Amino acid sequence: MKVYLDNNHATLLDTQVTDAMQPLYTAHYADPQAMHAEGAESRRLHDQAYEKIRASLHATEADTLIIGADTDALHSQLLLAFYMHTIMTGQKNHLILSAHESDAAYQTAAYIASQGCHVSILPLTSDGIVDIALLQQTITAKTALVSVTMADAQSGAIIPIDEVSQICKAYNVPLYTDASHLVGKLPIDVQLLDIDYLTLSTRTMHGPGGTALLFVKAGQTLPNLMQPNHDHAGLVGLGKALELAVDAQAFEMEDVRELRDKLEEAVREIPEHLIITPWALRTANTLLVGFKEVQSETLLWELSKRGIYGSTEQGRHIVTEIGADPAYRHTLIGFALSRYTTEEEIDYTIEKLRDAIDFIRTQRTH
Amino acid sequence: MENGTYGNKVNMLIDSPKNCGSISTDELKELEADLFIHTYGSEEIGEKVTLQWAIDSSDDAILLARFTHFGNPAGIAANDMAALLCRNKTVDKAAEITYKGLEYFLRDNPSTPALPEEESYVITLALDAIKEASKAYYQAEEKTEAERTLPCQDSPMSIAAIKETIKLHDLQSIDAVTHYTKAGLYDTACIAPDRLHEMRTHYLSDILKETREEIEEEKRAKMAPLDTPFREMDTAQKIVAINQVIDESIRQFLIMDGGDMEILDIKENGAQIDVYIRYLGACSGCASSSTGTLFAIESTLKEKIDDQIRVLPI
Numbered sequence: 001m002k003v004y005l006d007n008n009h010a011t012l013l014d015t016q017v018t019d020a021m022q023p024l025y026t027a028h029y030a031d032p033q034a035m036h037a038e039g040a041e042s043r044r045l046h047d048q049a050y051e052k053i054r055a056s057l058h059a060t061e062a063d064t065l066i067i068g069a070d071t072d073a074l075h076s077q078l079l080l081a082f083y084m085h086t087i088m089t090g091q092k093n094h095l096i097l098s099a100h101e102s103d104a105a106y107q108t109a110a111y112i113a114s115q116g117c118h119v120s121i122l123p124l125t126s127d128g129i130v131d132i133a134l135l136q137q138t139i140t141a142k143t144a145l146v147s148v149t150m151a152d153a154q155s156g157a158i159i160p161i162d163e164v165s166q167i168c169k170a171y172n173v174p175l176y177t178d179a180s181h182l183v184g185k186l187p188i189d190v191q192l193l194d195i196d197y198l199t200l201s202t203r204t205m206h207g208p209g210g211t212a213l214l215f216v217k218a219g220q221t222l223p224n225l226m227q228p229n230h231d232h233a234g235l236v237g238l239g240k241a242l243e244l245a246v247d248a249q250a251f252e253m254e255d256v257r258e259l260r261d262k263l264e265e266a267v268r269e270i271p272e273h274l275i276i277t278p279w280a281l282r283t284a285n286t287l288l289v290g291f292k293e294v295q296s297e298t299l300l301w302e303l304s305k306r307g308i309y310g311s312t313e314q315g316r317h318i319v320t321e322i323g324a325d326p327a328y329r330h331t332l333i334g335f336a337l338s339r340y341t342t343e344e345e346i347d348y349t350i351e352k353l354r355d356a357i358d359f360i361r362t363q364r365t366h
Numbered sequence: 367m368e369n370g371t372y373g374n375k376v377n378m379l380i381d382s383p384k385n386c387g388s389i390s391t392d393e394l395k396e397l398e399a400d401l402f403i404h405t406y407g408s409e410e411i412g413e414k415v416t417l418q419w420a421i422d423s424s425d426d427a428i429l430l431a432r433f434t435h436f437g438n439p440a441g442i443a444a445n446d447m448a449a450l451l452c453r454n455k456t457v458d459k460a461a462e463i464t465y466k467g468l469e470y471f472l473r474d475n476p477s478t479p480a481l482p483e484e485e486s487y488v489i490t491l492a493l494d495a496i497k498e499a500s501k502a503y504y505q506a507e508e509k510t511e512a513e514r515t516l517p518c519q520d521s522p523m524s525i526a527a528i529k530e531t532i533k534l535h536d537l538q539s540i541d542a543v544t545h546y547t548k549a550g551l552y553d554t555a556c557i558a559p560d561r562l563h564e565m566r567t568h569y570l571s572d573i574l575k576e577t578r579e580e581i582e583e584e585k586r587a588k589m590a591p592l593d594t595p596f597r598e599m600d601t602a603q604k605i606v607a608i609n610q611v612i613d614e615s616i617r618q619f620l621i622m623d624g625g626d627m628e629i630l631d632i633k634e635n636g637a638q639i640d641v642y643i644r645y646l647g648a649c650s651g652c653a654s655s656s657t658g659t660l661f662a663i664e665s666t667l668k669e670k671i672d673d674q675i676r677v678l679p680i
Contacts, residue, residue, distance in 0.1 A: 109562065113561035119562060298438075301380070317552070326410040327410055330409065330520075363387070364434065365414075
């Protein structure tokens with residue numbers, strides 16, 4: 001049996017998504033801007049996709065939707081756009097990012113910092129969620145942009161983005177967030193949350209990778225530094241995947257959660273483990289856990305041999321950030337279920353996980 | 367690091383190591399040996415090896431070597447092979463096992479590297495553990511600051527060990543340093559100062575720069591006799607030149623098997639250049655000394671120095 005539990009990195013494409021995208025490659029490949037009949041047909045599919053996206057996010061007609069490269073790239077571009085537009089011009093001198101953001105974003109932020117801009121990275125609390133109180137203390141009227149994702153890609157931690165948004169509004173600072181790991185798990189209403197910039201990829205929601213959405217709230221002055229790509233098939237795929245994800249939300253919140261909880265319960269019975277982020281503050285499909293004396297890559301190796309594919313999260317220093325026992329630093333392994341995961345797969349995983357951990361603890365580290 | 371990326375030998379050793387575990391009191395009694403334990407690295411750092419050696423205290427020979435391991439699973443293969451190579455070597459000789467030697471034994475065939483380049487550190491760390499254990503065994507002198515300081519949070523290697531590795535493999539970039547030492551792989555803040563992280567006392571970029579300067583310095587010092595063409599050198603210079611080639615290409619294989627060679631004399635015999643050598647240690651008396659090994663030495667010298675060279679063992 002093969003059990004794929006790395007859905008917070010990449011997912012199987014839903015057949016309905018591939019069906020929706022197929023005509024864009026084989027029949028309606030004309031440019032949507034073209035003035036002929038073929039172009040009009042492409043345009044129709046294009047507009048339909050945008051409609052789905054607007055509906056899923058509760059965005060208005062006045063808001064801008066741009067299709068670009070994946071979320072990491074969009075976030076980096078956005079940081080640079082803000083840097084050039086507001087910081088180099090002297091209006092602002094500060095950027096804030098949470099500790100949940102991507103490596104790509106930090107690298108871009110490091111470049112901006114090297115040019116003299118002040119950059120704050122907000123640390124996590126022991127719950128594994130960005131310290132909102134610290135945001136309140138760090139933000140100023142000279143902050144150009146605040147970047148805080150809606151859900152942590154690795155731990156599944158859900159950030160109270162409404163609180164973050166309120167603080168940003170109080171200081172009149174634009175808020176950028178990424179919705180990729182919350183879509184299909186909790187409702188996202190850009191108007192209610194009053195979000196200024198949002199990115200969304202359906203790469204982890206059974207949609208195509210490589211194409212993501214950038215939402216820009218009406219009225220935000222975004223310089224012409226953000227240009228769309230021309231992945232029309234990707235746009236249609238994203239629109240369809242988003243629609244399916246929102247439809248499946250209840251299933252995700254109940255049925256997928258039940259399976260994830262079954263796994264989590266079994267994990268809690270294994271001695272000397274560390275679960276990152278309390279159950280109640282996490283998305284329904286994710287479990288990030290460390291087992292003492294069991295190194296991530298070694299566990300992944302043993303699981304992979306048994307046909308189970310999880311993820312290691314060695315790049316993040318999340319254990320240090322939340323102030324947990326440093327012996328867990330290199331033991332974290334992530335399990336991310338999808339709506340395709342079955343109970344049989346979870347039962348198999350539980351059995352093999354127990355075996356693998358026992359094996360490593362008795363035969364390798366002792 | 368997944369099951370698909372390694373060769374058969376490494377996969378096999380990861381899954382069925384022969385030397386993973388600890389040495390029992392019964393085994394110690396049977397071998398009439400003393401137990402020596404050394405732990406290298408830590409779980410916090412992400413790589414930890416505990417070596418257990420059953421040592422014959424009369425000559426410091428390692429009669430049995432075992433290990434336990436926490437880290438990249440390929441390290442199980444490297445440590446298992448290293449444990450095998452340690453057997454019957456004295457502790458100080460075990461510390462001289464070379465990178466090339468260990469890596470070669472992990473290959474499926476002579477032309478395919480045992481591990482992807484990014485995981486070269488697996489071999490470096492297995493050998494560094496043995497070196498550190500050896501120092502601890504002989505209770506060597508006080509460690510220098512460079513030997514005590516670990517600049518990176520995710521590598522158990524000291525500054526001194528990292529520098530040695532840079533010199534050994536002639537590493538040119540930070541990426542290469544990371545591949546061979548694991549330093550800077552996850553803890554990127556140790557590479558160079560940036561405004562996002564707090565200052566460190568040591569940075570890999572400085573360590574690399576310093577070491578490269580030392581390498582260039584050493585190259586310049588060595589270059590002097592070799593600017594002249596080989597045939598125009600005097601005998602002493604010729605011997606230096608030949609030894610250099612032997613050091614680079616041959617010597618570690620002889621040493622690994624307990625042997626060595628030395629150059630006695632060089633005589634010109636018409637167009638031919640005769641190099642008289644003497645085999646040392648296990649090489650003398652070995653059947654290969656007049657066949658395979660001799661052929662390897664001669665063809666290397668023919669290729670790298672002069673094709674009229676003939677090697678004559680005394």
